[in-house]
Amino acid sequence: MKTLIIAVDGPAAAGKGTLAAALARALGLPHLDTGLLYRAVARQMLLRGMDPQVDAGDAVALALQPADLARDDLRVPEIDRAASAVATQPGVRAALLQRQRDFAVATGAVIDGRDIGTVVFPDATVKLFVTASARTRALRRHLQLHDGQMPDGATLERLVEDIVARDTKDANRALSPLKCAEDAVVLETDDFDSRQVLDRALDIIHRRH
Ligand code: C5P
Numbered sequence: 001m002k003t004l005i006i007a008v009d010g011p012a013a014a015g016k017g018t019l020a021a022a023l024a025r026a027l028g029l030p031h032l033d034t035g036l037l038y039r040a041v042a043r044q045m046l047l048r049g050m051d052p053q054v055d056a057g058d059a060v061a062l063a064l065q066p067a068d069l070a071r072d073d074l075r076v077p078e079i080d081r082a083a084s085a086v087a088t089q090p091g092v093r094a095a096l097l098q099r100q101r102d103f104a105v106a107t108g109a110v111i112d113g114r115d116i117g118t119v120v121f122p123d124a125t126v127k128l129f130v131t132a133s134a135r136t137r138a139l140r141r142h143l144q145l146h147d148g149q150m151p152d153g154a155t156l157e158r159l160v161e162d163i164v165a166r167d168t169k170d171a172n173r174a175l176s177p178l179k180c181a182e183d184a185v186v187l188e189t190d191d192f193d194s195r196q197v198l199d200r201a202l203d204i205i206h207r208r209h
Pocket of ligand 1: 113
C-alpha cells in the first residue's frame with residue numbers, strides 16, 4: 001500500500017500545528033511540525049550572536065545538527081522573526097528538506113509547514129491549506145501564549161502587524177514561498193473550532209484516500 005502523506009500548509013498561526021497533531025493521532029501517523037526545524041536553527045543562531053539574514057556555512061551546519069524541538073521558548077516573537085529570516089537561506093532550506101523527507105518516507109506522516117505540498121512532498125496523498133484572517137490568527141496566537149488571556153487593543157494590533165509582516169516575507173521569498181498548491185483543499189477556519197476543523201479535514205482525507 002502507498003505510504004500516506006498528509007501535507008498541511010498555511011500562513012502563520014493558522015492552526016496548522018494543532019490540526020496536524022490531531023490528524024496524526026486520529027490516523028496513527030507520526031507528526032512533524034517543520035516550522036520548529038526553522039525555529040530551532042534560528043534559536044541557535046541568536047544564541048551564537050549570528051545574523052539570521054545572512055546565509056553562512058555556520059547556519060547550514062546548525063541545520064544539519066539534531067535539534068531539541070520540544071522547547072517552549074521556540075515560539076517567542078523574537079524567534080518568529082528570526083525563523084522567517086533563516087528560512088530564506090538556500091543552504092538551510094536544502095539541509096532541512098532532506099531531513100523532512102527522511103522523517104516521512106518509511107512510515108508516512110502528517111507534516112505541516114509552508115512548502116510541504118509544493119516542494120517537500122509534491123506527491124503527498126492529501127494536501128490541505130489551512131487559513132484564517134490575520135486578526136483571528138493573531139488572537140489565537142495570543143491566547144495560546146498567554147493562557148487564554150485576551151489581549152488589549154494595542155497589543156492585538158501589534159500582533160496583527162507582526163503576522164502580516166511574516167506572511168508577506170514568507171509569501172514573497174524566492175525559494176519555496178508560502179503558496180497554496182494547485183491540488184490542495186483550502187480550509188478556512190475563522191468560523192470553526194479545532195474539533196470542527198479536524199472533522200472537516202478527516203472527511204476530506206477519507207474522500208480522497
Ligand atoms: O510554522 P511556524 O510559524 O512555526 O514557522 C516559522 C517560520 O519558519 C515561518 O515563518 C517560515 O518562515 C518558516 N517555515 C518555512 N517552511 C516551512 C515551515 C516554516 O519557511 N515548511
